[in-house]
Amino acid sequence: MLRYAVMAVGALALGTSSCALAQETGWTISPSDKADRVQLQLERSRPGHTNSNSFGIAPDSLQGLDMRTDGAVHFTLRREAGRLDCDGVMRARRGTGTCRFAADPAFADALVRHGIARPDEDQSFMLTALDAHIATVDALGHFGYPRPTLDQVLALTIHGASADWLQGLASAGQRGITIDDLIAYRIHGVTAAWLHGLTAADRALGNERGGAVIAMRIHGVSPAWVQGLADAGYRDLPAGDLINMRIHGVTPEFARAAAAMGGRPSAGELVTRRIMGRH
Template sequence: MKVPYLAVGAALLSVLACSVPSTAADPLVLNDIEWKAAPAKGKGEPHLQVSRRKSNSSVSIDGSRRELAGTKAVLRGAAGPVSFTIVHAAGTLACTGVLKAAHDGAGRCRFAADPGFERDLASRGLAPEDRDDLLAMLLVDATIELADGLTAAGVQPKDDGDLIAAAALDVTPAYVRDLQSEAMTLTTIEDAIACKALDVDGAYVRGLAAAGYRKLSAHDVVGMKALGVSPEYARAMNRAASGSGK
């Protein structure tokens, strides 16, 4: 079964926007960055949108990341001038601006990349093309620990884009290990990213194994998921093929 990974590309467009290469010089410090805070919609969480030139990325201010705790506290405050700083292994994003109301404001930022982090990436073959990629890593929480963990799990990132995509979609070593089973062969980070983009999880893969499938490629599993093939449906098809109605 061969189904193109079209849905994967669509899922990554928004989260990878900040890693678009810059056409200007690549200084250690990036200044032309803007931020906007948007209040929650429905049952969602407030978001911080960070943009530079034609690139942008949105970060949920939901309290799940410790380095955003200070930012969350500032952006939920009263109207008036504000400043906040996000410190990450990739560098430091320092922002100032004005809130019109809680989680509703805008301003400008300055990003200072961390040379040590950049060297650590390079030593693993993940050197960024430019420092916009380091800003993207801060926004999606891409770390050396994630890169090493994915490598240990058997799906080594081949470049910094792989690491950014994995972090953006929350492809963790635990997720990769949960996917690996007798039903599916998983050996590349691209396949792990494709699985996560289509919400393939360990339970789904184990369900296919219980239905009688063995050693499927990740491409096949993603294709089955994209077509809405559930483990129950797979079992029914196998029973029909074997002439058993049970």
């Protein structure tokens, strides 16, 4: 799934790389389910291709827009990678219109200084719509992660990676892992709090990286469950054993009951007993 996500971003970037044809950026605004947000959709199109992005945004980020307006409006959305100057019409807190896009050359220059390819206009639009930040790219280098490609920067941004999130991962010992694993961490909700909770329950888990961490997250290995197993005498287990136990429904209560019947079965034996329906 991860490879597909990265390839999809790459295909989108390649599919929009030609700027030979004039492109139009349309916008629509509608109410959001959050009181402090509106839903903004940006759609950039040319013959045979459409790139659409929809996201919640605070109305005051749309400079010059009064949501109470019924009639013609003009507003500006400024982000690090570029700006959109938009015109249109609002009615009853809903609106539509078109925008003029201008990439920020300073953002592109900063990517190049990091050894990343210079984005073309369409890629700059995507970085703007997704709200990419150079601070995230800075953090990758600062915390020892590999240099990303432009497609990987887009993928990280799509999935909400930030400098603070990367700092949290580094504080939990997750330094130097691959960019693709970072993208997968973000997709599956790996957080510093969860990682710190795992290592507080069992310090051996602080040595796990990449695929093992992703698998633990996917299969619901939680700090409380790991702590329960540790309290039952099952400490210093590798991620593979924990994942197998979690998949087959081994609980701390099951482990304690098995131990109470004599001896202390191994992790593998607990799984076998669980599969066979006995302690």
